[in-house]
């Protein structure tokens with residue numbers, strides 16, 4: 387796989403026109419992610435309604451993959467039960483770090499995230515693709531700390 391193949395239309399679209407870009411004030415949970423290898427920085431803000439994600443926003447400075455991944459994440463998790471959000475993150479994380487390529491069923495289970503699966507051929511880009519997810523997860527845990535992907 388060539389590096390240019392990584393930049394599918396859906397990724398370029400999200401990186402140029404990020405969805406849910408911005409901030410949420412208190413009492414939103416918030417957490418930062420920092421990927422020093424690439425220089426990506428992301429802050430995720432989210433509010434809950436019971437055990438669902440009520441709203442989610444993010445701010446990011448970084449490469450196309452990190453911004454697109456954050457944007458795609460906000461679209462996928464908004465309104466979703468936390469249990470599903472955590473399960474999706476865990477499937478996504480497993481798929482991009484697994485030794486073997488995901489099969490069709492696994493890709494299906496990734497929702498729209500299958501577009502990002504190409505990062506598994508570029509280990510340094512895996513951190514770009516998962517940064518916002520780690521920050522989101524940290525925000526949910528209420529730790530509100532900065533997540534480093536190193």
Ligand code: ZN
Nearest residue numbers: 424426449514
């Ligand atoms: Zn990056």
